[in-house]
Amino acid sequence: MDxxxxxxxxxxxxxxxxxxxxxxxxxxxxxxxxxAFFTSQAAEQLAEKLTRLAPGNLNHAYFVSGGSEAxxxxxxxxxxxxxxxxxxSRKRFVARRQSYHGNTLGALAVGGNEWRKEPFTPLLMxxxxxxxxxxxxxxxxxxxxxxxxxxxxxxLEEIILQEGADSIIGFIAEPVVxxxxxxxxxxxxxxxxxxxxxxxxxxxxxLDEVMCGMGRTGTLFAHEQEGITADIVTVAKGLGAxxxxxxxxxxxxxxxxxxxxxxxxxxxxxxxxxxxxxxxxALEVLNVFERERLIPKAWATGNDLGRKLKEAFSDSPFIGDxxxxxxxxxxxxxxxxxxxxxxxxxxxxxxxxxxxxxxxGLMCYPMGGTIDGxxxxxxxxxxxxxxxxEQVDELVLKLKKAVNSVLPxxxx
Ligand code: PLP
Numbered sequence: 009m010d011x012x013x014x015x016x017x018x019x020x021x022x023x024x025x026x027x028x029x030x031x032x033x034x035x036x037x038x039x040x041x042x043x044a045f046f047t048s049q050a051a052e053q054l055a056e057k058l059t060r061l062a063p064g065n066l067n068h069a070y071f072v073s074g075g076s077e078a079x080x081x082x083x084x085x086x087x088x089x090x091x092x093x094x095x096x097s098r099k100r101f102v103a104r105r106q107s108y109h110g111n112t113l114g115a116l117a118v119g120g121n122e123w124r125k126e127p128f129t130p131l132l133m134x135x136x137x138x139x140x141x142x143x144x145x146x147x148x149x150x151x152x153x154x155x156x157x158x159x160x161x162x163x164l165e166e167i168i169l170q171e172g173a174d175s176i177i178g179f180i181a182e183p184v185v186x187x188x189x190x191x192x193x194x195x196x197x198x199x200x201x202x203x204x205x206x207x208x209x210x211x212x213x214x215l216d217e218v219m220c221g222m223g224r225t226g227t228l229f230a231h232e233q234e235g236i237t238a239d240i241v242t243v244a245k246g247l248g249a250x251x252x253x254x255x256x257x258x259x260x261x262x263x264x265x266x267x268x269x270x271x272x273x274x275x276x277x278x279x280x281x282x283x284x285x286x287x288x289x290a291l292e293v294l295n296v297f298e299r300e301r302l303i304p305k306a307w308a309t310g311n312d313l314g315r316k317l318k319e320a321f322s323d324s325p326f327i328g329d330x331x332x333x334x335x336x337x338x339x340x341x342x343x344x345x346x347x348x349x350x351x352x353x354x355x356x357x358x359x360x361x362x363x364x365x366x367x368x369g370l371m372c373y374p375m376g377g378t379i380d381g382x383x384x385x386x387x388x389x390x391x392x393x394x395x396x397x398e399q400v401d402e403l404v405l406k407l408k409k410a411v412n413s414v415l416p417x418x419x420x
Contacts, residue, residue: 011403012373016186016219016336016390018250020296024394027251027292034288043282050288057294059258061228064237066258070274071282071290075218075244076110078255079180082240083114084276086177086212089263092270095174100133102167102179102211104140106378108188109180109216118180121188123381136171138163140185141194144329144340145348145379157198165205178212178239179205183230184333186219189378190386191331191338199234212239212263218255222246223297223393226307226334233333239263249293254286302393309395310334316404317389326415335393340378341385341415350384353377357385357414365410372407387411 013019020027034050041048055069070085072078083101090098103109105120116125117132120140125132139146139160147156164179179202185192206213213236220230221243227233229241240263244255267274280286297303314332317339321327328342341357343349351357358374365372373388391403 009369009399009403009406010371011389011391011407012371013246013390013392014250015245015373016224016388017245017248019223019246019390019393020249020251020293020302021392021394022250024249024251024296026296026299027249027289030292031251031285031289034285038284041284042279044277047282048284048287050284050291051282054287054291054294057291058256061294062241062258063229063232065261066238066241067261068259068264070257070259071287072255072257072278073253073280073283073286074255075242076112076115076255077278078218078242078244078257079110079115079118079216080112081257081276082180082214082216082242083118083177085257085259085263085267085274086214086240088271088275089212089266090177092266097174098177100135100171100175101177101214102136102138102164104181105137106140106142106188106380107180107182107185109182110218121381123377136167136176138167140189140192141198142189142192143195144331153195154197157195158201161198161201161205164202165209168205168209168211173209173211176209176211178214180214180216182216182218182220183234184220184225184336186336186390187373187375187388189338190340190375190388191333191336193331193333194234199231199236203236206239214238214240214242216242218242218244219390220336222293223303223306224334224336224390226303226310228297228303230333247290247293248286249289251293252283252286252289254283254290256290297393300394306335306393309393309397309400310336312397313337313389313391313395313400313403316400317407320404320408321411324411324415326411332389335389335391335395337389339387339389339411341387350379352383353381353385355385358387360414361385361387361410364413365407367413368406368410370403370406370410372410
């Protein structure tokens with residue numbers, strides 16, 4: 009049972025007949041056409057559909073081959089937007105500590121995961137970092153969740169004032185943090201305050217929905233649930249559902265028009281961008297979401313999964329927090345629920361749980377070093393939207409067996 013879709017990719021399972029048929033039919037018509045010369049019907053239809061479904065005025069789509077390429081495109085487009093406006097002093101992004109935005113040099117540089125960057129530091133630009141929205145670890149005594157969210161959001165304003173707004177291009181964050189911190193859902197009001205600060209200081213808001221987008225959290229775009237709009241959004245993973253490698257960057261009218269009326273073109277590109285097979289596949293993925301009403305189903309089944317996980321692990325001293333939205337859940341592993349003390353990454357609990365789960369016929373996505381690179385573990389769950397109620401029960405049972413077979417035997 010694949011309960012993580014690889015890395016939150018295979019949102020329609022591994023054998024959807026409609027997706028396979030759409031892919032085959034596209035390849036029968038056209039193998040490849042370079043986007044510098046041609047567009048394709050598939051790419052145009054996907055762009056039309058995705059931008060129509062996107063919130064706000066994200067009316068322009070740019071297709072690439074994965075998440076890192078989408079983030080690279082976003083960073084470059086954001087910089088070019090200010091270059092077109094003559095604001096050349098804007099050079100840096102603000103991101104959050106422990107964040108992950110991809111592995112290419114630009115995306116790696118903007119990420120807040122120090123251990124991933126270490127060997128490559130001389131090759132990476134330096135950016136600015138604020139705290140993630142991680143109440144389980146950082147909420148203070150006596151502080152409400154709302155107050156907590158405002159406090160950490162206000163760190164963005166503090167850093168802008170400290171560094172000067174005219175040196176900053178934008179703020180990049182995952183609306184719901186995925187792999188690096190085990191599904192962190194934002195607290196109420198957090199992203200509204202972030203949007204307000206971006207507007208006040210004229211910096212762009214870039215939302216990285218590579219993992220949490222495309223229905224994963226129960227709405228097509230995760231940030232729909234925050235009541236805000238973004239200037240640029242990146243998606244990938246669920247967009248091709250694993251049948252094809254594809255990512256996309258969506259940009260606002262303001263950004264598109266500024267570049268169009270300025271130099272006239274976005275100075276970027278890749279050989280395989282807007283590939284017809286990948287875009288035809290993604291178009292069919294969106295069609296299947298609609299035909300099978302899978303996104304509301306992901307929301308409903310996800311609530312069920314969350315409730316059952318909480319019940320199943322209610323007596324476990326090792327599961328400190330269970331959090332998530334839609335079909336995107338994280339379980340944070342601790343030595344003791346009351347102290348919240350994490351295990352060091354050297355304990356390799358994540359690897360042992362992964363192996364034990366495989367022994368029970370379950371693929372889940374445990375990770376280590378999730379607090380500061382040296383401590384902390386969590387298990388990420390991202391099952392396909394087609395999962396049935398019975399399969400949710402099976403998932404929870406297998407996971408419980410796997411977790412219990414590793415933790416009590418070694419640490420009690
Ligand atoms: N951004 C986020 C939030 C991700 O989770 C990932 C991959 O896990 C990426 C970007 C990079 O995507 P890719 O691995 O497709 O390059």
